Amino acid sequence: MKDAKSKQPILDVKNLKMYFPIKGGLLNRKIDDFKAVDDVSFSIQRGKTFGLVGESGSGKTTVGKCILRLVEPTSGQIIFDGADLTRLNAGQMRDQRTHMQMIYQAPAASLNRRMTIGQIIGEALWLHERLNARDRRKRVLELLDIVGLKSEHYYRYPHEFSGGQQQRVGIARALAVQPQLLILDEPTSALDVSVQAQILNLLQQLQDEFDLTYLFISHDLGVVRYMCDEIGLLYLGKLVEVADSETIFEQPKHPYTQALISAIPDPDPDITREEIILTGDIHTKVSDIGCPFAPRCHAAKVPACDTALPPLVNTNENHFVACHLHLADEDAPQKEAYA
Amino acid sequence: MAEKLLEIRDLHLEFKTFDGVAKVLAGVDLTLHRGDVYGLVGETGCGKSMTALSIPRLIPMPPGRITQGEIIFNGENLLEKSEGQMERFRAKHLGVIFQDPVTNLNPMFTVREQLIDAVIFQQHYGTTNNALWRAVMPSARQRRKDALQRAIELLDLVGIPQAATRIHDYPHQFSGGMRQRVLIAMALAGEPDLLIADEPTTALDVTIQAQILRLIKSLVKKLGLTVLLITHNLGVVAKTCEKVAVMYSGRVIEESPVRELFRNPKHPYTQGLIQAVPRKESNRGGLIGIPGTIPDLNHPPAGCRFHPRCPHVMAPCRTTVPSASAMTSAHNVYCHLYPQMDEVAT
Numbered sequence: 293m294k295d296a297k298s299k300q301p302i303l304d305v306k307n308l309k310m311y312f313p314i315k316g317g318l319l320n321r322k323i324d325d326f327k328a329v330d331d332v333s334f335s336i337q338r339g340k341t342f343g344l345v346g347e348s349g350s351g352k353t354t355v356g357k358c359i360l361r362l363v364e365p366t367s368g369q370i371i372f373d374g375a376d377l378t379r380l381n382a383g384q385m386r387d388q389r390t391h392m393q394m395i396y397q398a399p400a401a402s403l404n405r406r407m408t409i410g411q412i413i414g415e416a417l418w419l420h421e422r423l424n425a426r427d428r429r430k431r432v433l434e435l436l437d438i439v440g441l442k443s444e445h446y447y448r449y450p451h452e453f454s455g456g457q458q459q460r461v462g463i464a465r466a467l468a469v470q471p472q473l474l475i476l477d478e479p480t481s482a483l484d485v486s487v488q489a490q491i492l493n494l495l496q497q498l499q500d501e502f503d504l505t506y507l508f509i510s511h512d513l514g515v516v517r518y519m520c521d522e523i524g525l526l527y528l529g530k531l532v533e534v535a536d537s538e539t540i541f542e543q544p545k546h547p548y549t550q551a552l553i554s555a556i557p558d559p560d561p562d563i564t565r566e567e568i569i570l571t572g573d574i575h576t577k578v579s580d581i582g583c584p585f586a587p588r589c590h591a592a593k594v595p596a597c598d599t600a601l602p603p604l605v606n607t608n609e610n611h612f613v614a615c616h617l618h619l620a621d622e623d624a625p626q627k628e629a630y631a
Numbered sequence: 632m633a634e635k636l637l638e639i640r641d642l643h644l645e646f647k648t649f650d651g652v653a654k655v656l657a658g659v660d661l662t663l664h665r666g667d668v669y670g671l672v673g674e675t676g677c678g679k680s681m682t683a684l685s686i687p688r689l690i691p692m693p694p695g696r697i698t699q700g701e702i703i704f705n706g707e708n709l710l711e712k713s714e715g716q717m718e719r720f721r722a723k724h725l726g727v728i729f730q731d732p733v734t735n736l737n738p739m740f741t742v743r744e745q746l747i748d749a750v751i752f753q754q755h756y757g758t759t760n761n762a763l764w765r766a767v768m769p770s771a772r773q774r775r776k777d778a779l780q781r782a783i784e785l786l787d788l789v790g791i792p793q794a795a796t797r798i799h800d801y802p803h804q805f806s807g808g809m810r811q812r813v814l815i816a817m818a819l820a821g822e823p824d825l826l827i828a829d830e831p832t833t834a835l836d837v838t839i840q841a842q843i844l845r846l847i848k849s850l851v852k853k854l855g856l857t858v859l860l861i862t863h864n865l866g867v868v869a870k871t872c873e874k875v876a877v878m879y880s881g882r883v884i885e886e887s888p889v890r891e892l893f894r895n896p897k898h899p900y901t902q903g904l905i906q907a908v909p910r911k912e913s914n915r916g917g918l919i920g921i922p923g924t925i926p927d928l929n930h931p932p933a934g935c936r937f938h939p940r941c942p943h944v945m946a947p948c949r950t951t952v953p954s955a956s957a958m959t960s961a962h963n964v965y966c967h968l969y970p971q972m973d974e975v976a977t
C-alpha cells in the first residue's frame with residue numbers, strides 16, 4: 293500500500309469524522325456531538341468493490357455523503373485519484389463530482405416524476421458534456437441499451453416502470469457522466485430477489501466493461517459477500533473490522549461481525565449454525581470511554597472493554613479488528629494502525 | 632398427523648379499480664395443521680397480505696369482493712359467519728400482526744393503555760355468552776386491575792425487560808424490535824389459536840430479526856400456537872418454518888415441507904426464486920434472476936400466470952390453469968410439467 297504506484301488506491305478515506313450537533317437546553321444551543329461517523333479510514337483499489345456493512349443508523353449513508361461532500365465532514369481527508377477532496381472549493385468539487393456518482397436505495401424517489409426517461413438521462417449528459425440534441429439522444433439510447441432497457445422506453449415516465457427498471461434508469465443516469473467511482477447506497481434493498489439478481493449481475497458487467505470502482509453500501513450480508521472484494525463493518529460510526537470478503541465470512545474476529553454473520557438467515561434449512569443472539573440493539577446506551585459494542589458483547593470480555601476504546605489494528609495480513617481480545621493475540625505480527 | 636386448523640380452498644378475491652377489476656387472488660389453496668409454523672412467501676404484490684387478511688375478514692368490501700372459495704377454520708366456513716359472529720371469532724381465535732405500520736401502535740397512548748384495551752376487548756368478546764359473563768363480571772375497576780396484571784404478564788412473555796415499569800412508556804420510547812414485541816404481546820392477548828404475522832421482521836436489522844424469530848418459535852412451543860408467517864425472505868422461511876406455500880400472482884403455485892422445497896423445488900418459479908438468492912457458493916456473474924416482470928392483475932395472462940416468464944412454457948400453459956400435482960403427500964405443485972391430478976383421476 294505504500295510504494296508501488298499501480299497499487300495506489302483510487303479512493304483513500306482517512307480519519308473521516310462527521311459529528312452532528314445535538315441541540316438542547318433553554319437556548320437550544322449545542323450541548324453535545326452526535327458522532328455519526330467517527331474516525332473511519334479505508335481505501336479502495338481501482339476496479340474493486342469495497343462493501344460497507346452495518347445496521348441501520350450505523351453511519352453508512354453518511355460516509356457516502358461525506359465522500360461526495362453532500363455534507364461537510366467535521367474532519368479527515370478524502371483522497372480521490374491523488375487529490376484531497378476536502379480542500380477543494382465548490383467549483384472544483386463540482387468537476388470532481390462527475391467522476392463519482394451515487395445510486396440510491398429508493399429508485400422512484402430519486403427520479404424526477406415529471407421528466408421522461410430520455411430527459412432524465414439527457415439532462416445528466418447536458419450538464420456534463422453540453423452535447424447537442426441529436427448526439428444526446430444517440431447517447432441516451434446507447435445508455436438505455438447498456439442497462440438493459442429498450443429504445444421505446446425513451447419517452448416513458450418513471451411511474452410507468454417497475455422498481456427494477458427504475459433502478460436501471462438510475463444506473464444509466466449515473467453512467468451518463470462516465471464516472472470512475474459509483475457509491476451504491478443499498479441499491480437493491482427495495483427490490484424483489486429475482487429483480488435484485490438482475491441488477492447485481494448488471495452492476496458486475498458494467499464494472500468489468502468500464503473498469504468501475506464501487507463503494508457498495510448494504511445491510512444484506514449475502515449480497516455483500518457476492519459483490520465485494522473487501523468489507524468494512526461499521527458499528528455506531530466506527531469501523532470494527534476490515535478484511536477481504538472471504539476472511540470476513542470465514543474467519544470473522546470481532547464479536548459483532550461474528551454475531552451478524554450468525555444471524556443471517558440462510559436460504560437453506562440444512563445449514564444449522566450456532567446462532568449468536570445479541571441482547572439489546574444499536575441504541576443500547578454506550579459509555580463514552582469503553583468499547584462501543586460492550587453493552588451487547590457476548591464474548592468473554594476483559595476489564596479494558598469498559599474503560600478503553602479498542603483501536604483498529606492489523607491483527608495479521610490486512611485483517612483489521614477493533615477489539616481488546618484481538619489486541620492480546622500473541623501470535624499476531626507487530627501491530628500497525630490502519631491509517 | 633396433527634389436526635387440521637385452517638384450510639383455504641380456491642379463494643378468489645377481486646378489487647374494483649378505476650380501470651377495471653383487479654383479480655388479486657385467483658384460487659388460493661393452503662392447509663395449516665395445529666402447531667404448524669407455516670410460511671407464505673412470494674414477491675411484492677403476489678397476494679400474501681390479501682390472503683392473510685381474508686382469514687380474519689379484514690378486507691374492506693367493497694371495493695373488495697370474494698367471488699369464490701372457502702376458509703374453513705376448525706370445521707367452520709368463516710365466510711358464512713355474520714359480522715357479529717366474526718368479531719367474536721376474531722377476538723377468541725385469531726391474533727394478527729399487520730405489515731402496515733399505521734394500523735399498529737398508536738403514538739398518542741402509552742403501551743399500558745393500548746395493551747389493557749386489547750386484553751379487555753379480547754376477554755369481553757372472547758366469551759361466547761355475553762349475558763352470562765356480564766352477570767359474573769367483576770367491577771370495572773377490578774377488571775382494569777386484572778387487565779393490567781395480564782398486560783404485564785404478556786410483556787414479560789414477549790421478553791420486555793422490566794415489564795412492570797416499561798409498560799408506562801409511549802411507543803416512541805421503544806426501539807423497533809421492542810415495538811414489534813409489544814405488537815406480538817397485543818396479538819396474544821386473547822390467547823389465539825392462530826397467529827397471523829405479516830412480515831414481522833422485514834423492517835428490522837438482522838440481529839433484531841434473529842431475536843424476534845427466536846421469540847416466535849419459543850411462543851409456538853410454550854403456548855401451542857399455530858403461526859402463519861408471511862415473508863418475502865426465503866432465509867427466514869428456511870430458518871423458522873416447517874411448511875411453506877409459494878405464491879405467484881394471486882395463486883399458491885407450490886406447497887411443501889420446507890426442507891423438501893429447498894432440496895427439491897418443482898415449480899419453475901420456485902426454482903428461479905431459490906437460484907436468485909446470492910449465497911456462499913455463488914460465483915461472480917453466476918446469479919440467475921427471473922427475466923421479465925410480474926403481471927398486471929387487471930389483465931393477467933390466461934392459463935398459468937407465470938407463462939410469459941417461464942423457460943418451460945408449453946401450449947396448455949397458455950390456456951389452462953394448472954391444477955395440483957402431488958409430489959408427496961404434503962408436497963403439491965401447480966404446473967403442467969407434472970401429471971395433473973384432475974386428469975389422472977378421470
Ligand SMILES: Nc1ncnc2c1ncn2[C@@H]1O[C@H](COP(=O)(O)OP(=O)(O)OP(=O)(O)O)[C@@H](O)[C@H]1O
Pocket residue numbers: 646647648653655673674675676677678679680681682694730863928
Ligand atoms: N384496495 C385495493 N384495490 C386494488 N388492488 C389492491 C387493493 N389492495 C391490494 N391490491 C392489490 O392486490 C395485490 C396483492 O396485494 P398484497 O398486499 O396481498 O401483496 P403482498 O404479497 O402482501 O405484497 P408485499 O410483499 O408488497 O406486501 C397487489 O397487486 C395490490 O396492488
Ligand SMILES: Nc1ncnc2c1ncn2[C@@H]1O[C@H](COP(=O)(O)OP(=O)(O)O)[C@@H](O)[C@H]1O
Pocket residue numbers: 312313326328346347348349350351352353354355
Ligand atoms: N443531518 C443529520 N443531522 C443529525 N443526525 C444525522 C444527520 N444525518 C444522519 N444523522 C444520524 O447519523 C446516524 C447515521 O445515519 P446514516 O448514515 O443514515 O446511517 P445508515 O445509512 O447506516 O443507516 C443516524 O443515527 C442518523 O440519525
Ligand code: SF4
Pocket residue numbers: 546547548583584585586587589590591592593594596597602614615616617
Ligand atoms: S473490545 Fe471487549 S466489548 Fe468490545 S467487542 Fe471486544 S470483547 Fe467485546
Ligand code: SF4
Pocket residue numbers: 898899900935936937938939941942943944945948953965966967968
Ligand atoms: S404451467 Fe407451464 S408456464 Fe406455468 S410454470 Fe409450469 S411449465 Fe411454466
Ligand SMILES: [Mg+2]
Pocket residue numbers: 352353354477
Ligand atoms: Mg442509509
Ligand SMILES: [Mg+2]
Pocket residue numbers: 679680681730829
Ligand atoms: Mg404484504
